[in-house]
Amino acid sequence: MNNPLYQKNIISIADLSRTDLELILQTAHSLKQTPQPELLKNKVIASCFFEASTRTRLSFETAVQRLGGSIIGFDSGGNTSLAQKGETLADSVKVISSYADAFFMRHPQEGAARLASEFTEIPVINGGDGANQHPTQTLLDLFTIYETQDTLDKLNIAFVGDLKYGRTVHSLAQALSLFNCNFYFIAPDALAMPDYILEELTDKGINYSVHASIEEVVDSLDILYMTRVQKERFDETEYQHIKSAFLLNAQMLTNVRNNLKVLHPLPRIDEIHNNVDDTPYAYYFQQAQNGVYARQALLALLLTNQFQLEV
Amino acid sequence: MMQKKLQVEAIQHGSVIDHIPAQQGVKILKFFKFTQTNEKITIGLNLSTHNGKSKDLIKVENTFISDEQANQLALFAPNATINQIKDFKVVNKFPVQLPSSFIGVLACPNSNCISHNEPVKTRFYVNNKSVLKLKCHYCEKSFQRSFFTELD
Numbered sequence: 001m002n003n004p005l006y007q008k009n010i011i012s013i014a015d016l017s018r019t020d021l022e023l024i025l026q027t028a029h030s031l032k033q034t035p036q037p038e039l040l041k042n043k044v045i046a047s048c049f050f051e052a053s054t055r056t057r058l059s060f061e062t063a064v065q066r067l068g069g070s071i072i073g074f075d076s077g078g079n080t081s082l083a084q085k086g087e088t089l090a091d092s093v094k095v096i097s098s099y100a101d102a103f104f105m106r107h108p109q110e111g112a113a114r115l116a117s118e119f120t121e122i123p124v125i126n127g128g129d130g131a132n133q134h135p136t137q138t139l140l141d142l143f144t145i146y147e148t149q150d151t152l153d154k155l156n157i158a159f160v161g162d163l164k165y166g167r168t169v170h171s172l173a174q175a176l177s178l179f180n181c182n183f184y185f186i187a188p189d190a191l192a193m194p195d196y197i198l199e200e201l202t203d204k205g206i207n208y209s210v211h212a213s214i215e216e217v218v219d220s221l222d223i224l225y226m227t228r229v230q231k232e233r234f235d236e237t238e239y240q241h242i243k244s245a246f247l248l249n250a251q252m253l254t255n256v257r258n259n260l261k262v263l264h265p266l267p268r269i270d271e272i273h274n275n276v277d278d279t280p281y282a283y284y285f286q287q288a289q290n291g292v293y294a295r296q297a298l299l300a301l302l303l304t305n306q307f308q309l310e311v
Numbered sequence: 312m313m314q315k316k317l318q319v320e321a322i323q324h325g326s327v328i329d330h331i332p333a334q335q336g337v338k339i340l341k342f343f344k345f346t347q348t349n350e351k352i353t354i355g356l357n358l359s360t361h362n363g364k365s366k367d368l369i370k371v372e373n374t375f376i377s378d379e380q381a382n383q384l385a386l387f388a389p390n391a392t393i394n395q396i397k398d399f400k401v402v403n404k405f406p407v408q409l410p411s412s413f414i415g416v417l418a419c420p421n422s423n424c425i426s427h428n429e430p431v432k433t434r435f436y437v438n439n440k441s442v443l444k445l446k447c448h449y450c451e452k453s454f455q456r457s458f459f460t461e462l463d
């Protein structure tokens with residue numbers, strides 16, 4: 001069977017089936033085990049950051065280079081003559097994509113990547129469109145969970161912190177809902193998971209529960225996914241309470257499962273104490289490194305036909 | 312003598328859009344640009360109905376509402392019916408149906424959505440729940456009908 005992602009776009013996690021996701025994770029795993037430094041030889045990849053994002057750009061451009069491809073593009077759209085001349089995104093995409101074999105883009109407006117894909121024949125990869133989607137982040141999260149747990153099925157996964165504004169947790173919960181996981185949501189009331197996500201999970205028959213603190217559930221978890229709670233959103237008294245309930249330190253990990261891994265999309269501020277770094281449960285730096293493999297997997301699948309799903 | 316006094320004059324050929332909620336009739340006229348044709352148009356506003364509520368009604372001579380137009384009517388008058396008239400007789404009568412999507416008729420309520428100021432038609436997908444929500448093809452956000460404005 002051919003690879004179903006060949007020459008396709010990666011715009012939104014919701015566009016990907018369970019099989020697509022499994023193929024991406026297997027390919028990421030394969031490329032991590034067996035590097036392919038020549039795979040994209042003679043391919044030119046456009047890396048267009050209409051909005052700056054240093055981490056995503058470094059990770060993506062490393063992925064291209066590790067596969068032997070070359071890069072054209074820009075790291076901050078505001079500084080380019082494109083932005084200054086007031087060209088439509090549609091026109092920019094038509095021109096740039098005529099030079100390249102794939103188009104990776106970050107843009108400050110929601111829907112930009114979907115729109116771009118309608119003005120070019122080459123594969124478009126969404127590196128973040130405003131507050132909407134950031135599928136390569138979701139894929140690296142999934143890959144990290146898969147790598148550490150050997151499966152994505154029926155895991156106990158807690159999401160902690162800002163669940164209201166965090167597109168990362170929304171997309172990840174949506175993707176994991178294809179795998180029958182149990183979700184635990186732990187957030188200050190003001191930053192609770194939005195109703196529309198909860199409704200979606202209910203419609204899909206997913207088990208979830210809401211908890212007041214990490215300690216209520218930590219001992220039964222496989223994955224503890226931490227996100228940042230912005231101090232600015234609270235007054236000092238509130239924040240002291242939040243600190244005890246939503247911030248993680250090593251003492252809280254005394255009786256946890258052996259396979260527990262703590263993840264975080266980074267950068268962290270103080271939601272994970274430095275003393276967690278030395279525990280066997282910390283996995284956030286490996287998670288960041290996995291971004292390179294997840295992005296390599298996408299490039300490999302979109303631009304070559306060498307990988308397919310092994311059942 | 313007529314059994315029932317007609318509230319709005321009959322037409323010979325054309326379409327009658329009935330059961331429009333009161334206040335929506337003028338919006339529909341504007342939306343379909345009926346005001347820009349030379350055909351004879353009769354409108355009734357705040358007409359009384361059997362159940363004591365009021366409705367608007369539009370009659371357009373020599374114009375047959377297409378299926379696509381009929382679907383767009385669902386944005387204003389989800390329970391409207393369309394009667395096609397030939398020689399003063401109703402030859403076809405059908406209810407408005409909610410389409411699966413609306414293309415090029417509404418502006419996205421999300422001001423940061425890329426669909427503003429780019430050469431594309433907006434597209435919204437209709438959910439099939441009791442409360443009508445429309446999801447933007449581009450920014451993927453869902454909004455209730457009342458948040459939308461029509462494009463010119």
Ligand SMILES: [Zn+2]
Binds near residue numbers: 111421424425450452
């Ligand atoms: Zn939109």
